[in-house]
Amino acid sequence: MVSDLLLTPIIQHIVLAYTALLVSIALGIPLAILALYSRNLQTFVMTSANLMQAVPTLAVVAIVVPLIGIGFWPAIVAIILRALLPIIRNTWIGLSSVDPAIIASAEGLGLSEWEIIRYVRLPNAYPAIFAGVKFAAILANSVAILTAMIGSGGLGSLVFEGLAGVNMMKMLSGALPAIGIALFLDASFSWMERRMVPRSGQSELE
Amino acid sequence: MVLDEIAAVWINYNLTERTIEHLWIFSIALIAAIIVGVLIGLLIYRRRRYAPPVFSSLNAIETFPDIALLVLLIPLVGIGTVPTIIACVLYSILPIARNTYTGLISVSPELLEVGRAMGLSERFILLKVRFPLAFPMIAGGIRIAIVFTMGIVTLGGIFGAGGLGAPLQTGINLIRPDIIFVAGIWVGILAVILDGIAGGIEASLKRRFGSW
Amino acid sequence: MTKRFGETVAVDRISLDIIGGELLILIGGSGSGKTTTLRMINRLIEPDEGTIAINGIDIRTIDGIVLRKNIGYVIQQIGLFPHMTIRENIGLLPTIEGWSREEIDSRVTELLTLVHLPPDQFMDRYPKELSGGQQQRVGLARALVMNPPLLLMDEPFGALDPLLRRQLQDEFIGIKEDIGKTIVFVTHDINEAFRLGDRIAIMHEGGIVQLGTPRDLILNPADKMVSDLVGSDRLFEHIASLTVSDMMVPASSIISGEMPVQSAIEVMVQSGSTVAVVRDRAASFFVAQLPTLLQRRDEVKTVLEATDPPFFLSMDASLLSALEEMKAASASFGLVMEDGEPAGLLLPDDLISRLV
Numbered sequence: 073m074v075s076d077l078l079l080t081p082i083i084q085h086i087v088l089a090y091t092a093l094l095v096s097i098a099l100g101i102p103l104a105i106l107a108l109y110s111r112n113l114q115t116f117v118m119t120s121a122n123l124m125q126a127v128p129t130l131a132v133v134a135i136v137v138p139l140i141g142i143g144f145w146p147a148i149v150a151i152i153l154r155a156l157l158p159i160i161r162n163t164w165i166g167l168s169s170v171d172p173a174i175i176a177s178a179e180g181l182g183l184s185e186w187e188i189i190r191y192v193r194l195p196n197a198y199p200a201i202f203a204g205v206k207f208a209a210i211l212a213n214s215v216a217i218l219t220a221m222i223g224s225g226g227l228g229s230l231v232f233e234g235l236a237g238v239n240m241m242k243m244l245s246g247a248l249p250a251i252g253i254a255l256f257l258d259a260s261f262s263w264m265e266r267r268m269v270p271r272s273g274q275s276e277l278e
Numbered sequence: 279m280v281l282d283e284i285a286a287v288w289i290n291y292n293l294t295e296r297t298i299e300h301l302w303i304f305s306i307a308l309i310a311a312i313i314v315g316v317l318i319g320l321l322i323y324r325r326r327r328y329a330p331p332v333f334s335s336l337n338a339i340e341t342f343p344d345i346a347l348l349v350l351l352i353p354l355v356g357i358g359t360v361p362t363i364i365a366c367v368l369y370s371i372l373p374i375a376r377n378t379y380t381g382l383i384s385v386s387p388e389l390l391e392v393g394r395a396m397g398l399s400e401r402f403i404l405l406k407v408r409f410p411l412a413f414p415m416i417a418g419g420i421r422i423a424i425v426f427t428m429g430i431v432t433l434g435g436i437f438g439a440g441g442l443g444a445p446l447q448t449g450i451n452l453i454r455p456d457i458i459f460v461a462g463i464w465v466g467i468l469a470v471i472l473d474g475i476a477g478g479i480e481a482s483l484k485r486r487f488g489s490w
Numbered sequence: 491m492t493k494r495f496g497e498t499v500a501v502d503r504i505s506l507d508i509i510g511g512e513l514l515i516l517i518g519g520s521g522s523g524k525t526t527t528l529r530m531i532n533r534l535i536e537p538d539e540g541t542i543a544i545n546g547i548d549i550r551t552i553d554g555i556v557l558r559k560n561i562g563y564v565i566q567q568i569g570l571f572p573h574m575t576i577r578e579n580i581g582l583l584p585t586i587e588g589w590s591r592e593e594i595d596s597r598v599t600e601l602l603t604l605v606h607l608p609p610d611q612f613m614d615r616y617p618k619e620l621s622g623g624q625q626q627r628v629g630l631a632r633a634l635v636m637n638p639p640l641l642l643m644d645e646p647f648g649a650l651d652p653l654l655r656r657q658l659q660d661e662f663i664g665i666k667e668d669i670g671k672t673i674v675f676v677t678h679d680i681n682e683a684f685r686l687g688d689r690i691a692i693m694h695e696g697g698i699v700q701l702g703t704p705r706d707l708i709l710n711p712a713d714k715m716v717s718d719l720v721g722s723d724r725l726f727e728h729i730a731s732l733t734v735s736d737m738m739v740p741a742s743s744i745i746s747g748e749m750p751v752q753s754a755i756e757v758m759v760q761s762g763s764t765v766a767v768v769r770d771r772a773a774s775f776f777v778a779q780l781p782t783l784l785q786r787r788d789e790v791k792t793v794l795e796a797t798d799p800p801f802f803l804s805m806d807a808s809l810l811s812a813l814e815e816m817k818a819a820s821a822s823f824g825l826v827m828e829d830g831e832p833a834g835l836l837l838p839d840d841l842i843s844r845l846v
């Protein structure tokens with residue numbers, strides 16, 4: 073009974089958070105790569121990423137409402153606005169922190185721009201990208217609760233209904249699964265991180 | 279006129295009082311977080327073996343969704359300003375304590391060697407060498423804490439803490455673009471300014487205390 | 491004394507007498523135990539076996555902090571505190587000791603002048619605003635601030651480029667005379683060792699292979715390693731092709747045997763020589779040494795009475811055989827003759843420092 077009541081919000085929550093996360097990855101990594109090749113784009117992307125990072129989540133979620141309304145898709149947009157930043161930032165840092173000598177020697181080998189990204193820069197950036205995705209996943213999990221305020225449904229709905237009706241059990245039934253998901257995410261990302269370590273940072277050219 | 283609309287929202291929703299309230303909660307939370315965070319960093323520095331368990335528990339708290347943490351605090355301290363401040367501190371301890379600890383232990387060994395060779399006491403080295411050299415790191419941690427704290431104080435508005443989160447909640451509930459824009463952009467600007475100031479302080483500390 | 495770190499024996503039963511006022515060099519390959527030896531002297535670490543005594547007092551009976559405040563320490567990485575100005579760095583110990591601001595300022599000024607840094611320019615700068623060589627000078631000044639009788643220096647010039655290193659060595663030779671301290675100086679650089687050291691201890695795998703003056707090491711290397719290190723072979727190859735005339739110091743003036751001792755001393759001091767040729771009435775030659783003259787100036791009247799019979803050498807003799815003969819006769823200098831007239835002096839000590 074209880075599990076039935078909880079199942080729908082949990083699924084809604086996961087769909088919400090992880091649709092947004094996947095879109096953020098799909099947008100963020102290419103944007104970071106493009107930023108490598110355009111100084112203007114780089115300045116724009118990095119500056120806005122840094123500024124946006126400081127803005128309170130509630131403000132971001134609120135401002136989405138007058139711009140695109142309420143419901144599932146506006147909620148997705150709000151989550152993306154948060155989750156995109158750490159991904160772009162970390163990817164860009166990972167891509168651009170390759171030793172210039174290695175880039176020069178790859179160019180010397182006759183690799184094209186794209187091949188350098190594929191075989192030199194990206195492998196170098198994997199650990200940073202991974203850390204960015206981990207951070208974004210936990211952030212998405214958190215923001216997806218707040219977006220219930222703008223009608224996304226999910227675990228947040230239980231919290232806000234509970235808050236309005238002073239129903240502690242209802243609030244906890246929204247909060248505890250979300251905490252569980254967070255801890256699970258953290259543990260599984262850490263586990264993957266440990267498994268990746270021996271290979272991380274090694275260029276496939278070597 | 280846009281300006282008239284802004285002024286109307288500003289006055290009708292008491293944004294001056296809300297801002298003062300907001301910054302007041304923010305300051306208390308931040309100061310508490312700095313005190314607790316630096317102390318924990320220092321304690322762990324003195325008892326290194328506690329570092330792994332303390333950091334992994336703080337790390338776990340860090341992953342909690344902020345709203346879920348505020349919910350967990352309701353049975354303990356209810357809603358309002360107090361749980362908001364507690365949540366701010368809980369989230370901010372990790373960056374401050376971790377950076378304090380890292381700053382204290384990452385002083386270059388030759389400085390410590392020279393300090394000891396000069397006959398400086400461990401206590402003197404801690405207070406007059408390790409601490410000042412850790413300042414830029416600690417400032418970096420505080421800067422992260424400022425962003426967290428700003429976010430959670432705003433969120434506290436929906437848990438009865440007041441501040442600028444309260445008008446935002448009203449705006450969302452009533453679907454009132456004017457309130458949302460004015461309060462949302464204003465709190466965003468405040469956050470960016472505070473972060474910018476913190477960044478400036480951090481950079482100047484780095485210049486002053488950073489190694490060469 | 492002996493020091494182990496787990497399995498490694500960093501310092502292996504070494505025994506060392508350091509003479510007050512000397513500059514003792516510790517030289518040896520990486521990991522030979524030089525730094526470990528220094529760190530035991532100021533009790534940054536304690537030996538596992540053996541004792542260290544300063545002026546007959548076992549250092550274990552002295553409080554570590556008090557001991558270290560009385561021993562200057564300079565290291566290659568310098569270790570100036572980056573958050574303190576030069577004045578604060580040098581004045582740190584005096585501040586702790588409660589000196590007044592004026593006392594500290596005047597001491598800092600004095601020391602910066604000693605190490606050739608204009609005080610008004612450097613006092614209030616931060617370490618990162620100084621070049622490596624300037625930082626190392628400040629490091630030395632800081633070590634000297636409490637006027638410690640003993641100075642430990644661990645490759646102080648090791649990180650500097652050769653030109654700057656040479657310049658600092660030159661300056662340091664001057665400073666060393668001024669401050670008159672006992673110094674233990676670690677280096678990798680044999681030339682530095684010869685330039686600065688009164689005595690040199692060669693370390694290898696935690697032990698002292700040989701301890702002696704530069705001259706001892708070159709002329710009597712204990713083993714192949716020492717001779718390789720000091721380059722005796724190279725030196726000997728070079729020496730083998732030389733004659734006495736190549737290396738002698740020309741006899742600038744010849745003093746008459748009747749000259750009063752006091753005047754002879756003045757003449758020698760003025761010309762900056764410590765050895766002079768003396769001619770008696772019968773046109774025989776003798777040699778006068780400045781230290782002997784100074785010692786005996788109250789007992790004797792004329793120079794002649796305080797001279798030594800010379801060890802004669804001819805201009806075209808091979809330098810090597812000349813040195814060997816001198817050593818056999820334990821003569822500390824030779825008088826080089828040409829056509830019955832003194833042409834110059836051969837001074838082995840001076841010769842070695844010139845060859846190296």
Ligand SMILES: Nc1ncnc2c1ncn2[C@@H]1O[C@H](COP(=O)(O)OP(=O)(O)OP(=O)(O)O)[C@@H](O)[C@H]1O
Binds near residue numbers: 498500520524
């Ligand atoms: N704190 C330590 N812990 C473990 N081993 C040490 C420690 N200090 C020195 N050792 C070891 O003791 C040996 C001697 O080291 P030491 O630093 O005295 O050498 P060194 O002669 O100063 O060498 P270098 O010229 O490279 O400075 C080395 O094998 C070193 O690895």
Ligand SMILES: [Mg+2]
Binds near residue numbers: 524525644
């Ligand atoms: Mg060493």
